[in-house]
Amino acid sequence: MTTDTALNISDGDPVLGTDFAVEMVRQMRAVDAYGTYDSWPAARILDPFVLTKEQKREIPVVGDPDEIVMSRVKAFYNAIAALIEKECGLMAVPTINLTHEGFGRALITVGKLVVMDKTLRDVHRFSFPTLSKMKDEADKVLSVALEIVGEYPKVAGM
Amino acid sequence: MTTDTALNISDGDPVLGTDFAVEMVRQMRAVDAYGTYDSWPAARILDPFVLTKEQKREIPVVGDPDEIVMSRVKAFYNAIAALIEKECGLMAVPTINLTHEGFGRALITVGKLVVMDKTLRDVHRFSFPTLSKMKDEADKVLSVALEIVGEYPKVAGM
Numbered sequence: 001m002t003t004d005t006a007l008n009i010s011d012g013d014p015v016l017g018t019d020f021a022v023e024m025v026r027q028m029r030a031v032d033a034y035g036t037y038d039s040w041p042a043a044r045i046l047d048p049f050v051l052t053k054e055q056k057r058e059i060p061v062v063g064d065p066d067e068i069v070m071s072r073v074k075a076f077y078n079a080i081a082a083l084i085e086k087e088c089g090l091m092a093v094p095t096i097n098l099t100h101e102g103f104g105r106a107l108i109t110v111g112k113l114v115v116m117d118k119t120l121r122d123v124h125r126f127s128f129p130t131l132s133k134m135k136d137e138a139d140k141v142l143s144v145a146l147e148i149v150g151e152y153p154k155v156a157g158m
Numbered sequence: 159m160t161t162d163t164a165l166n167i168s169d170g171d172p173v174l175g176t177d178f179a180v181e182m183v184r185q186m187r188a189v190d191a192y193g194t195y196d197s198w199p200a201a202r203i204l205d206p207f208v209l210t211k212e213q214k215r216e217i218p219v220v221g222d223p224d225e226i227v228m229s230r231v232k233a234f235y236n237a238i239a240a241l242i243e244k245e246c247g248l249m250a251v252p253t254i255n256l257t258h259e260g261f262g263r264a265l266i267t268v269g270k271l272v273v274m275d276k277t278l279r280d281v282h283r284f285s286f287p288t289l290s291k292m293k294d295e296a297d298k299v300l301s302v303a304l305e306i307v308g309e310y311p312k313v314a315g316m
Contacts, residue, residue, distance in 0.1 A: 093263075095253055095255045095263055095265060096255060097253045097254060097255050105251075105253055107253060107265065107267070109265070109272050109275070111272075112271060112272040112273075112275070112306065112310075113270060113271070113272065113313065114267050114269075114270040114271065114272060115270075117267070117270070148270065152270075152310070152312075152313055154310075155271065155310055155313050
């Protein structure tokens, strides 16, 4: 722990060295207009994505997602899109559509192919129990996306 | 003209009888929570979609789209999605993603197939020069969408 308040991700977490975590940090820094994160280690930048059961329970069940939570949701799907792009060499475009009270839809498209289509719920509580579980979720989306692209390369290339 | 202020769509406009205009009116009524439109003729309900050059010029070039304009944009793409669905028998889902100052992206997907992908600009000035031009635009999107579905029925059925 490098900061006063305890983090849910430790600096030595091996997941921090993976392509996914590196891309996540890059996405978070990209929207850090004031350079707040410049001096922060990766663990601290990604820490808000991880909430323990107790921390999550403290957030009201019903609520509107604020800009900060939304920027995290976007960073997560942007990172996945970036990894898809890296793997298949085709542009992957994320689209997030929120309706009301944190419900919505997240899409990633490659050409004319929808490679991910997720219903979003409780966006204001968007989080993962551990960094490792967050990476698992991203890996799952990534592998399904690459499978679909492999199956329909013509549609992905449109 | 049935109202005091002159409308850009006349009650006798033959386009009002088309599937597209009927669906547009249905979409607008669907979001009319207070029943304001109940007593309105179709021409009056669809009138805000049509702006003359002069009327459009009166709107500032840069601006944030408000809820009312956004509901119109959604009604337009919802109507197109409904027509796609009617024609091909598969669910068509519209997604609208606004970034800032009225820029964004409108998508319609059928299964895992993107049948429409449009960059939105100047959403706060969203309008058409005539009702007929509005229908032309919808028809164009519809025919391209049905062509793509016909080309990749397996992806559309996923």
